[in-house]
Amino acid sequence: AEIYIPNLSYRTGPFAATGIPLMNGQRDYVEMLNARDGGVGGAKLIFDECETGYNTNKGVECYEKTKSKAVVTQPWSTGITLQVLPRTNVDKIPILAPGYGFSPMADGEVFAWAFNPPISYWDGASMILNYISDGDLSSLNGKKVALLHLDHPFGKEPIPLIEKLAEENGFEFLPIPVGLKEMQNQSAQWLQIRRERPDFVIMWGWGAMNAGAITEAVKTRYPMDQFVGVWWSGYDGDLKLVGEKGKGYKSISWNVPGSYPVMDDIKTHVVDAGNSLLDSPEDMNSVFYQRGIVISMILVEGIKAAQEKFGTPEINAEQLRWGLENLNITDEVLADLGMAGMTVPFSTSCTNHTGHGGGWMLEWNGTEFVQVSDKLMPDRAVIEPLEKAKAAEYAESNAPWPDRSALPCE
Amino acid sequence: MNAFVADKALSSANPSADEDREVLLNVENVSLSFGGVKAITDISFDILKGEIRAIIGPNGAGKTSMLNVINGFYHPQEGTITWQGKVRNKIKPHEAVSQGIARTFQNVALFKGMSTLDNIMAGRSTRMKANIFFQMIWYGAAMREEIEHRKRVEDIIDFLEIQAIRRTPVGKLPYGLQKRVELARALAMEPELLLLDEPMAGMNLEEKEDMSRFIVDVNQEFGTTIALIEHDMGVVMDLSDRVVVLDYGKKIADGRPEEVQANQNVIDAYLGVAH
Amino acid sequence: MIFRTAGQFKTSYEADQALFPIKQDFYLVLGVLLLAYVVFPLTASEFAFKALLVPVLIYSLAALGLNILTGYCGQLSLGTAAFMGVGAYATYKFMSIFPEMNIFVAIFLSGFFSAAVGVAFGLPSLRIKGFYLAIATLAAQFFLVWLFEKWAWLYNYNASGAIEVSTSSVFGITVTGPTALPIVQYYCVLIVVTLVTWFAINLTRGRYGRMWKATRDMDIAAELVGIKLITAKLTAFAVSSYIVGIAGGLLVFFWKGAAEPNLFDIPLSFQILFIAIIGGLGSILGNYLGAILIVALPVVLNLLPNALGIPIDSATLEHLNVMIVGALIIAFLILEPHGLARFYAIIREKLILWPFPY
Amino acid sequence: MNVHAAPEEARDDATGTILSVNNIEVIYDHVILVLKGVSLTVPKGGIVALLGANGAGKTTTLKAVSNLLGAERGEVTKGKILFKGNEVQALSPNELVKRGCIQVMEGRHCFGHLSIEENLLTGAYTRKDGQSAIKSDLEMVYEYFPRLRERRQSQAGYTSGGEQQMCAIGRALMSRPTMILLDEPSMGLAPQLVEEIFEIVRKLNQNEGVSFLLAEQNTNVALKYATYGYILESGRIVLDGDAKTLRENEDVKEFYLGTGGEGRRSFRNVKHYKRRKRWLA
Amino acid sequence: MLYDVLIDPFVQMFALPDFFLQVLWEGFVSGVLYALIALGFVLIYKSSRIFNFAQGIMVVFSALTLVGLHSMGVPAIAAVPLTLLVMYLLAMSIERVVLRPLVNQPDIILFMATIGITLFLIGFGQLVFGGDNKVMITEQLGIPTGAFELEPFGGFVLIEQKDLTAVTLAILLVVGLLVFLNKTKMGRAIRALGDDHQAALSVGISLSTIWVLVWFIAGVIALVTGVVWGARAGVSFALEVIAYKALPVLMLGGLESVSGAIVGGIAIGILEKIFEIYWGQPFLGGNTETWFPFIFALLVLLFRPQGLFGERIIERI
Ligand SMILES: Nc1ncnc2c1ncn2[C@@H]1O[C@H](COP(=O)(O)OP(=O)(O)OP(=O)(O)O)[C@@H](O)[C@H]1O
Ligand SMILES: Nc1ncnc2c1ncn2[C@@H]1O[C@H](COP(=O)(O)OP(=O)(O)OP(=O)(O)O)[C@@H](O)[C@H]1O
Numbered sequence A: 001a002e003i004y005i006p007n008l009s010y011r012t013g014p015f016a017a018t019g020i021p022l023m024n025g026q027r028d029y030v031e032m033l034n035a036r037d038g039g040v041g042g043a044k045l046i047f048d049e050c051e052t053g054y055n056t057n058k059g060v061e062c063y064e065k066t067k068s069k070a071v072v073t074q075p076w077s078t079g080i081t082l083q084v085l086p087r088t089n090v091d092k093i094p095i096l097a098p099g100y101g102f103s104p105m106a107d108g109e110v111f112a113w114a115f116n117p118p119i120s121y122w123d124g125a126s127m128i129l130n131y132i133s134d135g136d137l138s139s140l141n142g143k144k145v146a147l148l149h150l151d152h153p154f155g156k157e158p159i160p161l162i163e164k165l166a167e168e169n170g171f172e173f174l175p176i177p178v179g180l181k182e183m184q185n186q187s188a189q190w191l192q193i194r195r196e197r198p199d200f201v202i203m204w205g206w207g208a209m210n211a212g213a214i215t216e217a218v219k220t221r222y223p224m225d226q227f228v229g230v231w232w233s234g235y236d237g238d239l240k241l242v243g244e245k246g247k248g249y250k251s252i253s254w255n256v257p258g259s260y261p262v263m264d265d266i267k268t269h270v271v272d273a274g275n276s277l278l279d280s281p282e283d284m285n286s287v288f289y290q291r292g293i294v295i296s297m298i299l300v301e302g303i304k305a306a307q308e309k310f311g312t313p314e315i316n317a318e319q320l321r322w323g324l325e326n327l328n329i330t331d332e333v334l335a336d337l338g339m340a341g342m343t344v345p346f347s348t349s350c351t352n353h354t355g356h357g358g359g360w361m362l363e364w365n366g367t368e369f370v371q372v373s374d375k376l377m378p379d380r381a382v383i384e385p386l387e388k389a390k391a392a393e394y395a396e397s398n399a400p401w402p403d404r405s406a407l408p409c410e
Numbered sequence B: 001m002n003a004f005v006a007d008k009a010l011s012s013a014n015p016s017a018d019e020d021r022e023v024l025l026n027v028e029n030v031s032l033s034f035g036g037v038k039a040i041t042d043i044s045f046d047i048l049k050g051e052i053r054a055i056i057g058p059n060g061a062g063k064t065s066m067l068n069v070i071n072g073f074y075h076p077q078e079g080t081i082t083w084q085g086k087v088r089n090k091i092k093p094h095e096a097v098s099q100g101i102a103r104t105f106q107n108v109a110l111f112k113g114m115s116t117l118d119n120i121m122a123g124r125s126t127r128m129k130a131n132i133f134f135q136m137i138w139y140g141a142a143m144r145e146e147i148e149h150r151k152r153v154e155d156i157i158d159f160l161e162i163q164a165i166r167r168t169p170v171g172k173l174p175y176g177l178q179k180r181v182e183l184a185r186a187l188a189m190e191p192e193l194l195l196l197d198e199p200m201a202g203m204n205l206e207e208k209e210d211m212s213r214f215i216v217d218v219n220q221e222f223g224t225t226i227a228l229i230e231h232d233m234g235v236v237m238d239l240s241d242r243v244v245v246l247d248y249g250k251k252i253a254d255g256r257p258e259e260v261q262a263n264q265n266v267i268d269a270y271l272g273v274a275h
Numbered sequence C: 001m002i003f004r005t006a007g008q009f010k011t012s013y014e015a016d017q018a019l020f021p022i023k024q025d026f027y028l029v030l031g032v033l034l035l036a037y038v039v040f041p042l043t044a045s046e047f048a049f050k051a052l053l054v055p056v057l058i059y060s061l062a063a064l065g066l067n068i069l070t071g072y073c074g075q076l077s078l079g080t081a082a083f084m085g086v087g088a089y090a091t092y093k094f095m096s097i098f099p100e101m102n103i104f105v106a107i108f109l110s111g112f113f114s115a116a117v118g119v120a121f122g123l124p125s126l127r128i129k130g131f132y133l134a135i136a137t138l139a140a141q142f143f144l145v146w147l148f149e150k151w152a153w154l155y156n157y158n159a160s161g162a163i164e165v166s167t168s169s170v171f172g173i174t175v176t177g178p179t180a181l182p183i184v185q186y187y188c189v190l191i192v193v194t195l196v197t198w199f200a201i202n203l204t205r206g207r208y209g210r211m212w213k214a215t216r217d218m219d220i221a222a223e224l225v226g227i228k229l230i231t232a233k234l235t236a237f238a239v240s241s242y243i244v245g246i247a248g249g250l251l252v253f254f255w256k257g258a259a260e261p262n263l264f265d266i267p268l269s270f271q272i273l274f275i276a277i278i279g280g281l282g283s284i285l286g287n288y289l290g291a292i293l294i295v296a297l298p299v300v301l302n303l304l305p306n307a308l309g310i311p312i313d314s315a316t317l318e319h320l321n322v323m324i325v326g327a328l329i330i331a332f333l334i335l336e337p338h339g340l341a342r343f344y345a346i347i348r349e350k351l352i353l354w355p356f357p358y
Numbered sequence D: 001m002n003v004h005a006a007p008e009e010a011r012d013d014a015t016g017t018i019l020s021v022n023n024i025e026v027i028y029d030h031v032i033l034v035l036k037g038v039s040l041t042v043p044k045g046g047i048v049a050l051l052g053a054n055g056a057g058k059t060t061t062l063k064a065v066s067n068l069l070g071a072e073r074g075e076v077t078k079g080k081i082l083f084k085g086n087e088v089q090a091l092s093p094n095e096l097v098k099r100g101c102i103q104v105m106e107g108r109h110c111f112g113h114l115s116i117e118e119n120l121l122t123g124a125y126t127r128k129d130g131q132s133a134i135k136s137d138l139e140m141v142y143e144y145f146p147r148l149r150e151r152r153q154s155q156a157g158y159t160s161g162g163e164q165q166m167c168a169i170g171r172a173l174m175s176r177p178t179m180i181l182l183d184e185p186s187m188g189l190a191p192q193l194v195e196e197i198f199e200i201v202r203k204l205n206q207n208e209g210v211s212f213l214l215a216e217q218n219t220n221v222a223l224k225y226a227t228y229g230y231i232l233e234s235g236r237i238v239l240d241g242d243a244k245t246l247r248e249n250e251d252v253k254e255f256y257l258g259t260g261g262e263g264r265r266s267f268r269n270v271k272h273y274k275r276r277k278r279w280l281a
Numbered sequence E: 001m002l003y004d005v006l007i008d009p010f011v012q013m014f015a016l017p018d019f020f021l022q023v024l025w026e027g028f029v030s031g032v033l034y035a036l037i038a039l040g041f042v043l044i045y046k047s048s049r050i051f052n053f054a055q056g057i058m059v060v061f062s063a064l065t066l067v068g069l070h071s072m073g074v075p076a077i078a079a080v081p082l083t084l085l086v087m088y089l090l091a092m093s094i095e096r097v098v099l100r101p102l103v104n105q106p107d108i109i110l111f112m113a114t115i116g117i118t119l120f121l122i123g124f125g126q127l128v129f130g131g132d133n134k135v136m137i138t139e140q141l142g143i144p145t146g147a148f149e150l151e152p153f154g155g156f157v158l159i160e161q162k163d164l165t166a167v168t169l170a171i172l173l174v175v176g177l178l179v180f181l182n183k184t185k186m187g188r189a190i191r192a193l194g195d196d197h198q199a200a201l202s203v204g205i206s207l208s209t210i211w212v213l214v215w216f217i218a219g220v221i222a223l224v225t226g227v228v229w230g231a232r233a234g235v236s237f238a239l240e241v242i243a244y245k246a247l248p249v250l251m252l253g254g255l256e257s258v259s260g261a262i263v264g265g266i267a268i269g270i271l272e273k274i275f276e277i278y279w280g281q282p283f284l285g286g287n288t289e290t291w292f293p294f295i296f297a298l299l300v301l302l303f304r305p306q307g308l309f310g311e312r313i314i315e316r317i
């Protein structure tokens, strides 16, 4: 039995630098399962990459190309996610977008086919704000928070939530967009930061933008400890460009790099077996490579759940949808997988497609990212109503949006 | 070059420049300069209706510039131009065309990618009016108009004996034929005044003779007034009714061909000792 | 023997100016139409519709628009994608303000918006020429894409900044949105493309076509034979942007289903330009040939290693593809700088002369 | 004077030959056959005129010699070209210039944005004999063409047709050639200037020993200055001979000089009739 | 409202003079960097009327080669000449494979061909060097990395040493090119070639030699550009888009003018920064740098269709 799991990857283009380690991690975990256990539940996993170059256009083409055989689609960019979202209802293929995509996808009652565990961008923004305000948002009153973001659907994701929080808590919110063509040349943005003197800069950056921002921050002498990035802005490779000078920069993360049992398995079964695309085994320690592993783990757990429920190794897309909706990744499960502490435990349900597992703050110490906080949790009470509202809005503007009557919650 | 004088007697006499003929175009005290370069200095002359007027002079004398002034491509800094009795204001070249002034060019200026037919049809652009929607569906007014103009163009094609190359892209034609197509395009504009800038440069005798024939026919059959720039003195002497001579932007002589040919200034500046 | 023109004499100018002066051409076009309207729909798979047929049609329409400007009027434009964007956003706004509107009406009306924007950005062409103008059209390209990003009203204040196509139907058949059938969408696009092509053929062989070509071949001379450059250039910009705008509307509504501003960025402009040039500037047929090549090439290149059983990872494949496409473009330019249409013309010429070589 | 029968052995033995073209064929764009076996020779120190109607292939012949066909998608497909006894078809144009053969192109190709003086200096591009030699040659060119000295700082694009023609010839002289291929030097020039330019050709020929192959429409002047002439019709040499003999040939008089029969015909009274050249009959 | 748009930005410039100076400096440095890219364009355009779209990718390619060689263990001193060698080979192959067969074709065809080259190099470069972001070997090349801090008006202006290096290199390149083009035989030949291929051939100028030379020089300029840009932002294929920044510079300065490139570059660099900071960010939602230079250059062009320093378009009939 075989299960075809394509990945709309990008190892080319301006975002390749950050894409490659993630894709490698995803791939190697699957290859490890194939090599060690002969797949999952008796089904071999066929991991196939379709190159998008982070280009929405190509991404949609990849989706079309792979959808006939696939049990899942992993669009790997918020833009692509948004575009394939309406189609997945028709094609009946679940989207798995761990840690990215459209935050209201958490509302499983509206988005039956979309999943973004373990945490959404709005959760992330909330956690970052909680961290910089030491858990008390009202302490930000009168302060100024800038959001340096990629001018792209991904970068714009957190804006509605931060806007809302700013209004409620009386801090000033300043979005600073970085165009795709300006990623490497952000002096205007950092001049703006120098002029506006925000108390905190939150970064929603990706690819070459991260390195550019950190370089400019160093140059502008913006205090690094007031500079926090989303989990995609915490790649070792980017920080290595500035090295020592980036010390103090922080990034929220839902995985902590380290040496876990699972890593040894990957090393023996994949890397040492010469079956990995990694440039050097050292790269196995990077935050992103390990996050790629976590992402594949989530998918595989979904497959396992579906296999158990439907009693067949060769599950189809609709069955996997059920599996992803009924994930229950506890600390025990993680320990069994050799991943205890590597990522946050979470569980999904019919109404909750994200899991909202929380995360940790990592800090760059000059040579690597280290964990500097306890587990942080998002302010669900604030986020949830917004999610519901935006999800309903989305369904309305894309009317007729299918309801879940065909897929009743169990 | 005594031959020229002798020829004159042999060739049928030019219709004598009729003094009471209507003045078609009058150029008065025109000056034109480009930055520091004075191309035309204070030149006056007239062109009578129905005549063939030659403009000659050494290279760089300002002949082409003069034509450019007449058809509105250059705007003289000083002087006035009177067209059919009315003083003309600063105009655009395409306005000159609708007033009835057409021309050919010193270096062939055809639309290289278009067929002969299209080139000539392009000469009728100012006369075509059908709107873009009829054009789009190729029906009604547009169709009728197209056919009507096509008929006129076919007449010109017959006249200049270029039927065989109707569909050929002009870029592929030999030089002589290109010049002829250029003439055809100018004729398609149905001009009152036809300006010809060195129509026979780079042609051999046979082609020059053909071209001469066309020029004379146009002049006689359609009554079109012609202003002609040419360096071949034989052609100028035989064809033109009156000749104006320019040198370094100034007018140095004006009159009937044989007068001009005998003028010492003209011989010094232009014809050279041998003539 | 196939292309015998002998014996086909024209007795009137009407007949001489008919669309197909030569009978064989008529049969050929008939054959192509038959293929497009009957054979493909009967045989194509969903993938073929979405990845080949529909894109070919839409791209060739856009290239046709560009060709009118660049190939016929000689004004090089690098802003095609942005004008497509204007068409797409205008259609989107029409459909969201008047949800009951017929989508075709919306698309054809939107064309006027992109025509207007095209004319506005075409105004500098009266002063600026050649590559300067080409760079100037980039001003339109970058400015408009920026506007699509910043002017939230355009995308109905969507959080994502993308426009999404909602479901709409014509005569009770769903034509847009995720539930529309590919074959229906294919027919919609095909009809529009056929219609516009017919219009374009008529325009280019008539008065406007001559004005444009004259402006292209020698603008000074054109002016001196009485053509108003301002009219010629601006109508070219208008007609071209109109068609391009329609193509943009079709692109989003009948193919992509959603679009973010980036879609209309410069790579798309270049792609359309490639199609127009590889197909052949100043030719209508070329656009289709070029589009077939440019759309099919990557698809084929992607399938090739699998078909040949060569294991190759997706990134390497992509790199190789980019390389090969680049090299092929150069190769095509060297082989036939005047494009595939010229290629076809030569073959046709040879067939007419056949069996004699000259 | 004979009708192009067996040119080969008739002329090739001469040791005084600088250029000999043997039976060449030229094809443009792989399909357009323009020269259909053209042979000619230029003796050392001679002025040879190549006459013929428009499109006969004069320019093509010259370009075949100077190897400028490549840039126009044309190629020599048959025959040999010998310059100073060596085959030169395979050489690049700049190699040929180095060996002393330079072409002045039809239509005055000057470098429009360069000043007249810079134009002249580019002519010395292939020379290696030092600045002072070049300087003195520049002076020589200015001696020949005083008009150029006046306009030395002007951009060539803005000078008049005649000045551009002088500039093009002067530029060729700057390479110190032993052979100049001159294409339609008289086109569009005032009669006086035509004479002037041909006088300079004669002077160069006599003083510096430069050989000339010139393509001309203006048969009159060409045959006055040339020593030998070839007449080219649709890609074939149809007639050749000494300038003097050619001048007296009835056909040449009729078709090229316009003096056949009862003296010079008037342009005004040309009748339309299809004439047939005797050699084509 | 009118006050906010028309007056207030100027008031702010004076209110925070040190900041304004920093804006000027940043604009100036970006401008110089844009000019560097534009220089490569100009040189090739001047010699062949080819609008070389591949200049941007040549910047990336040369920088990657340098860094790539270094990471393979070649010391910096050797890596530079080796990179130059690679650029020479590139110039030669482009001449042989692309330019020679396309001689005398219309401008737009050659323009397309350079886009073909761009694609080829993007694919080839990523295949060889991979797509990840690499660190420029700034220190190994002896480029100082510190910064000076000036303290005018009680504030501070930061001037990075590597920016100073960039400016110095740019000045040297411009002066060198000007001398080369106007004072040497080769330079004259290059300019002649741009005017008329055929005539240049006829006077014995060898197209291939000059083109290889010119593309090689463009390659050298690309390498310099790549090093200074790489020092700022790392080296990756994302750098390719900066090529677009050179286009309005070319438009403003004139396609064939070396001095135009540097003047245009600086003008655009400074103006786009000022516009973005004082108008774009407060009123237009930012990111105006993508289009402002184009619109600005376009407006200037309406008055001078050949750019500030471009050659006058000779229009005669
Ligand atoms: N657009 C222009 N800019 C600058 N100078 C010009 C322009 N047009 C013409 N001139 C100059 O004006 C003078 C006259 O040029 P014109 O072309 O009228 O001469 P011409 O009499 O036609 O000569 P030819 O017989 O060689 O064609 C020349 O010196 C020329 O350089
Ligand atoms: N690049 C080319 N491609 C195709 N055909 C060409 C090309 N150049 C010239 N021809 C053709 O070759 C023939 C000879 O041309 P050529 O220029 O040699 O004639 P010519 O005797 O110099 O004429 P002219 O007196 O007009 O200068 C002409 O019919 C011409 O159309």
Ligand SMILES: [Mg+2]
Pocket (backbone or CB within 6 Å): B063, B064, B065, B106
């Ligand atoms: Mg003139």
Ligand SMILES: [Mg+2]
Pocket (backbone or CB within 6 Å): D058, D059, D060, D106, D183, D184, D215
């Ligand atoms: Mg010739």
